[in-house]
Amino acid sequence: xxxxxxxxxxxxxxxxxxxxxxxxxxxxxxxxxxxxxxxxxxxxxxxxxxxxxxxxxxxxxxxxxxxxxxxxxxxxxxxxxxxxxxxxxxxxxxxxxxxxxxxxxxxxxxxxxxxxxxxxxxxxxxxxxxxxxxxxxxxxxxxxxxxxxxxxxxxxxxxxxxxxxxxxxxxxxxxxxxxxxxxxxxxxxxxxxxxxxxxxxxxxxxxxxxxxxxxxxxxxxxxxxxx
Numbered sequence: 001x002x003x004x005x006x007x008x009x010x011x012x013x014x015x016x017x018x019x020x021x022x023x024x025x026x027x028x029x030x031x032x033x034x035x036x037x038x039x040x041x042x043x044x045x046x047x048x049x050x051x052x053x054x055x056x057x058x059x060x061x062x063x064x065x066x067x068x069x070x071x072x073x074x075x076x077x078x079x080x081x082x083x084x085x086x087x088x089x090x091x092x093x094x095x096x097x098x099x100x101x102x103x104x105x106x107x108x109x110x111x112x113x114x115x116x117x118x119x120x121x122x123x124x125x126x127x128x129x130x131x132x133x134x135x136x137x138x139x140x141x142x143x144x145x146x147x148x149x150x151x152x153x154x155x156x157x158x159x160x161x162x163x164x165x166x167x168x169x170x171x172x173x174x175x176x177x178x179x180x181x182x183x184x185x186x187x188x189x190x191x192x193x194x195x196x197x198x199x200x201x202x203x204x205x206x207x208x209x210x211x212x213x214x215x216x217x218x219x220x221x222x223x224x225x226x227x
Contacts (some may be wrong), residue, residue: 015055033078096199105143
């Protein structure tokens with residue numbers, strides 16, 4: 001098993017804990033794309049050495065949330081408009097595949113949870129909508145057993161999350177109910193056992209966000225530079 005990085009159990013556990021905290025903060029927008037992540041600050045904050053901090057950053061880099069540059073440091077990952085468009089095009093293709101793999105395995109309890117989350121999103125503010133929306137879509141994928149597709153989808157969601165937040169905030173401001181309608185259509189198709197229709201709904205759902213983001217290049221122009 002040569003070539004594997006062996007992290008001591010205590011450092012690995014501490015690193016995972018730091019990663020959990022930092023992940024939550026990045027997804028909630030506390031650290032915006034392009035923000036510098038200083039190892040010494042994290043080590044001080046968590047009362048630890050830099051070894052578990054480096055492990056935490058490695059975990060988050062693998063998830064697409066952090067970009068590390070050798071001998072330079074680490075930053076919250078950021079995208080240009082073109083990069084975001086490309087990732088959304090990938091999402092349009094691969095997430096329906098993952099949904100098709102998962103759909104036959106969804107139980108009645110799973111579908112009831114999806115209905116509940118869809119209902120909660122209809123009355124949620126932008127931040128709660130983002131949290132429930134992530135839970136909703138990941139719940140539709142959860143039963144699938146994949147070699148790499150599941151991790152790929154998580155990485156795509158993580159890398160585009162900040163820009164989805166900007167889109168969702170704008171959509172809430174103009175009371176756009178299209179996403180809620182999509183969620184209801186998706187659950188209805190899954191309850192009927194129509195995985196093909198569910199995949200089509202999902203593809204259109206993702207495409208709508210991509211098109212809306214294309215109409216708002218200022219979201220990307222205002223990102224802080226990576227230094």
